[in-house]
Amino acid sequence: MMFNVKLFAILAEQIGHSEVQLTLTAPITAAAVKTALRAQYPQTASVLADCLVAINQTFVSEEQFAPSEVTEIALIPPVSGG
């Protein structure tokens, strides 16, 4: 199933887009999102290692989601506000 995944900061710059489409199979997990991006864009591997995943605008680590629960996926590089 295809999902839009939001990209930010250095990750968006490395890929040249602020959103990509990735194929993910149920259950959706943070690890699966990172693995799918890495497969399609190997140049992101080193940054991806430090990225978090947000599903529906909440950080997730080991949780599993049914595809129907997932309305928004984002990859969050190390934050540096302030």
Add this chain to the structure above:
Amino acid sequence: MMFNVKLFAILAEQIGHSEVQLTLTAPITAAAVKTALRAQYPQTASVLADCLVAINQTFVSEEQFAPSEVTEIALIPPVSGG
């Protein structure tokens, strides 16, 4: 020797003046200033117990001063700024 002594806050209110003249003999000390005020204005005794003395705009405790070194004496009730 006569000295002008500055009074502030509740002490000034208790005496009704912001400055009094006290007779002090050399050497001038913080304790002597308080004793002289207490003798002349017994109503200040309880507040005086918590007052500090500033000579030449510096807090002093046990120091002794020659009269010629003393340009300004003040009695400082417990401070409460901020």
Add this chain to the structure above:
Amino acid sequence: MHYVAIAAQPLDVQALYEKLKAPEFGGIVTFVGTVRQWTDEIETQSLEYTAYTEMALKEMTKLAVAIEAKGANVVIVHRVGQLELTDEAVFVGVAAAHRGEAFKWCEYLIDTVKKQVPIWKKEFDTDKIRWGGLNDV
């Protein structure tokens, strides 16, 4: 009542401070982060902040609500866009009944904002461009 925002325009420090004031809160502590010129040997010329705005607002709101529940007014605002030296990047303010709490909560909030709110700094230094939060690769 808390106020959180991601701002594309310069921060109005006075207006944000005014939002904190209340008769029940006598101690107001604010933190402002401004663009600093030097970090050790590195000289910064300007910064660009970007945000995952919707999620950043959600995270900032969670933080503000949790502190306000203890008895406080909270303001958290972060700039995005291009910033020059001394421009305000972030404003965090806490008004509380007593100053000890206001200091503690304000420092906690800025520490936490820097750790977990999805905002990113791109630093235009005199030698090269750096992304904040990453090791200098």
Add this chain to the structure above:
Amino acid sequence: MHYVAIAAQPLDVQALYEKLKAPEFGGIVTFVGTVRQWTDEIETQSLEYTAYTEMALKEMTKLAVAIEAKGANVVIVHRVGQLELTDEAVFVGVAAAHRGEAFKWCEYLIDTVKKQVPIWKKEFDTDKIRWGGLNDV
């Protein structure tokens, strides 16, 4: 460069904040003490602050200079005169290279101002008049 003052007029928080800004100092922490309505069961209606102005300025200057020597800009201003609820009584601001220092130094300064600068508060409460700093006699 430090700025200290005893002010007979309302504090201009924005102007005092602006004095702190500098390209070398990225973290600015300010404390503002305002007139609070309630202290436990006691309701305050207004305050009057008086100062031993010359000595207060000397004490504030000593404090500011000592902190600036560590690497900071410092502003300390205290109001005198009649103040109403939410009026600003005191402004203490520290700009430093890093925020941890700015928080620590700002809190130290307001703690120390309250302990040793000759300024007095006369509190007009709904039940009676109280002098700050004294046990409630």
